[in-house]
Structure formats: C-alpha cells, structure tokens
Amino acid sequence: MRIGNREFVRQGHTYVMGILNVTPDSFSDGGSYQKIDRALFHVEEMIQEGMDVLDIGGESTRPGYTPVCVEEEMARVLPVVESVKSRFDIPISLDTYKSEVARAGISAGVDLINDIWGLKYDSEMAHVIAETDSVCCLMHNRREAVYENYMEEVLEDLKKTLEIAQEAGIDYSKIILDPGVGFGKTYENNLEIINRLEVLHSLGCPVLLGASRKSVIGNTLDLPKEERIEGTIVTSVYAVLKGAMFVRVHDVKENVRAVRMAEALRDVCNTEKRA
DSSP states (O other), X not given: OEETTEEOOSSSOOEEEEEEEOSSOOTTTXXXXXXXXXXXXXXXXXXXXXXXXXXXXXXXXXXXXXXXXXXXXXXXXXXXXXXXXXXXXXXXXXXXXXXXXXXXXXXXXXXXXXXXXXXXXXXXXXXXXXXXXXXXXXXXXXXXXXXXXXXXXXXXXXXXXXXXXXXXXXOGGGEEXXXXXXXXXXXXXXXXXXXXXXXXXXXXXXXXXXXXXXXHHHHHXXXXXXXXXXXXXXXHHHHHHTTOSEEEESOHHHHHHHHHHHHHHHHHHHHHHHO
C-alpha cells in the first residue's frame, strides 16, 4: 500500500500513526497544538520518535462533542497541512467526515482520509476519495450502542461501508478498516473488539486500531486521560499480535518501542514453530 511517497507492507509490521489535534476541545490534548509553531514542533518530535504517518484532526469527536462548520474546520487544518507538507517528508492523514474538508485537504497535500463514519455521514465523501484516488481509513460507528449479535453486526456494518466504497469506485487496495473503539460501543463492546481484532481480517482490508488514551482504558484502570500510556501500550501490543497494520496513538515514542518489542517476540515464536 502506497501512502504519499512511502510504501507500507501489509503483513509483518505494524506502523505507528501519530495524532495531532488542532482543536480547542479534543478529549486528550485539546488546545495543545492550535498554534502552527507548536504543532510543527510536535510533528518533528513525533517523526524523531518513529512516527510513520501523521493524522491531523480539526474537530473533536469525543463523547458529547460540539460539531464545527466546514469553514471553521478548514481554517484549523489547512494551514497546518500546508506547513507540515512544506517542511517534513511524512505521509499525512486528515481526520474528517466532511467531503468538502476532505477535498480541500487533499488539494493541500493530504495523502489519506480518515473518516470516522465510514462513508455514511456525507454521501459525497466516497466520490471525493474515488475521484482523487486517495487512500482512506474507514471506521465502524453507530449512533447508539444497540446490538443483538455484536461482532456479526460490526462486520455487517463494515461490509455496507465497503459496498459504498465499491459503488463509488474507490480502489479496494487503498482501504484501511478501523473497528471504531469508543464509537457506538459499550465498555464491554470496546474490550471485545480489541480482543477479537483478527475477525476484521475476513473483510480483506488492512486494519488500524485506535484505542489511545480512550475511555475503555480509563474505565478499566480508573485513570484520567493523561495517565493512560501503559494501557494504550497494551492495546498496541494486542494490535501487533492480532495482525493490525496500524496503531493510531498520542504517545509515539512509547508505542513505537512497544510495537518493535512485540514484533520481535512474535517473530521469534513464529520461527520456533516453523522449526
């Protein structure tokens, strides 16, 4: 899979996507990187720590978030995208579910569209991705956490997302799927989807796990968002063992180290099994 000017191998390695929220109200780091100079400093820091892809977001999607208009979201993200693109050689993902923002972001240099509604919020999003031949990460989401057969319904929902993508002409080889930890799910649902992450491989697309600092960790460990690094690392190790291609995290250095260690242990075990 090619994202920007870089090739990503689908199997055998888990890549780290670093989070840059240019919002005043994100659940974990709201207001920290609104100014471009601070944002660029943090991007450089994450690159040095081993980040493979940068994910920029201009609207908080935490529980109870206040949506922002298209113009406001573009005003937040486009200057940062352009500045990052001019200074750093790093693939850029844009976290948005609005087609107008996505189109403007792609024109500014975005390489990947990260849609938390899996093409189901904005009917034009799939066409924008197809027309620009962009890579996309499509997430599972529901407005209410109501299920009869949880895992089966998650897969069915994602299949519908893939049908929308196919009908719009999105290249199947450019689709990443995200199980949507923290979105339209109960605490128990979130634990189960992480534990059974490998089930998503049946859909034929690489998988991204985004559990960094989320409430499932806070509720499990009874910790505030700024003390959830260790819990996040455990989910990243699980992602490696479950064959995920990407993890999306706030704390790049710690998770890069954990991923590399988990891969080394996994690969030794696999070698011993083959022997």
